[in-house]
Amino acid sequence: MNDSGWAIDIDRDDITQASLVADPPPPLQSGQVRARIDSYAMTANNITYAVFGKPSGLFGNDQGYWDFFAERDAPGRLPVWGFATVTESAADGVAVGDRFYGYYPMASHAVLDVGKAGPAGFTDVTQRRKTLPPIYNQYQRIDALVDYRAAHHDHWPVFRPLFLTGWLIADQFEDEGDYGAAQILIASASSKTAIGLGFSLARRANRPETVGLTSAANVEALAAQAIYDRVISYDQIFALNAGAPAALVDMAGNGAVTRSVHSHFGNNLKASIVVGKSHWDARADDNGLPGPQRQGFFAPGRSQKRIADWGGAEFGKRIAEAWLAFMAVAPRFAAIDKRRGGDAALAAYREMLAGTPNPKAGIVIEP
Template identity: 35%
Template structure:
């Protein structure tokens, strides 16, 4: 549908078996009932992380957050929304929230556990989905919020949560005995966020990337060594290594396994930038397993409390944000048609590593 013909409500849907297929479709603005609030999606980011959500949409249940018609999915995005109507005490129209949003114009939520920080969406279809994705945070009480850095928060905060929890998990587990951590897709935002946090933690950090991105990745200064994928066999097999796999590239994994042999003490899949779902598994064995940030978050909430975790994250974010401002070129676009265009660009892998897309809706 032509964006100029869209009514007030709309969604961008993508083919669940062909992520390169996308359509703008009309979606009636929901009617409000008691206990509900209506959010207008205002400003969102679109990165390779969102493509990962789509690639893992079935196995990790990402498609279930914002249901749509059979065969299609609404890709979750992170960003800011405004409360335009509310029948919930403590949720006032005009409030600004950060959270997990649909690729569309509106989101109907049923706020639960409302307090001064925000709320969790208690809609029944989200009850068994990972709770961190159900939280909506008011900007007025967000420890990490800075009004002049909204774009950075949109682009990096969800990725940096994964970076933060991955780095925390590695340190918490003494790197599983490794003395070198190898990160693929080292030019990606999540990978270099983790590398930034691992500096000075007592383990060598090596980044693998495409040859065209070597210079950019080296310029970040957060890796001890950067190698092109073709040069991965120059890694030393003389000391134990852990492979944090952000690429999901089976050929690269096979090369590293053959080259490092017994020196490869663990292989954990963090992302799938090649858009092929990674292996199932746990983080308790030495074979491949998916790293799922909410698992480590739950552990730390139990140990530190929610406020303790949020304070530590905010401290890390405030160290990272001023640095990363020099690493990204924010590109703004406007409207539903722009969102569709950016989806195609990011999904096809055409976005340069320095580019960060923010779409104002």
């Protein structure tokens, strides 16, 4: 790929079809900045973004994740979390050399429309993004992040969005009186979001038992991490005490696991929460499930609720405190696997789509 930049285009109707393309930089308009993407993470969370790229009702309107970085008549550009440095600016309040953490396209560069620029960062005000969740449109100056530590730099894009989701799920459980459950079953328990949830629940003084559900090959290693009270394999679900009220948190949208849990607990399953769809090709198998109706968890909506409840400053303070506690142990959960360039980025996307990455690694792409 030439020096003018690259991007990865994804077929909106078939997310297995992706290609590396040249992406020459367009001239900047007034109010825009061009940023070089320094690094970003590739996680199962990004596959969820691709699955919900087209409008699905997730945002309460006719938009989906493709609308962040591509017009409707163009191929999809997958959103990723990472760091970038401004290389050209036509916007007041943002200078060349400024560095930001935020939401970027899977590409070497990004053009952003700057609004509300200040010491903490800015908001992207591209017209199509104005009706999308605000949390995705905020670009935070690295120097202004109170809980940023240079030693944690590579772990930020790998864990930060997923930890925040896990922390918000734990907060919702506490807010809802744990739905009356005595045990919380967490499927895909080796995933980074699940680890964030398990860690956050473990910090509570009074809480239900946490049970991590994973494949048989992962049980021993995951149990040794002491994130959950117990770790069992999927084929041991029917050995759980069905008389103890339970709640299920499904991190991957795997229909077979969901059906096993619902069938075993029936009406003693008090909540069934779907968080992600990394098992994008697994059959949903929701018809006729005993027990509660499945409910989706949407982290941006929960964030907005808590910002309204607590105020932005208090919300940020609580996240910072929880994040720094997590970062004291996070490196043991995932070693950083750095890869460089467009070809490596495309390969990492395909690897994640196939579900083959090492769960003990955090993939970081340096474009």
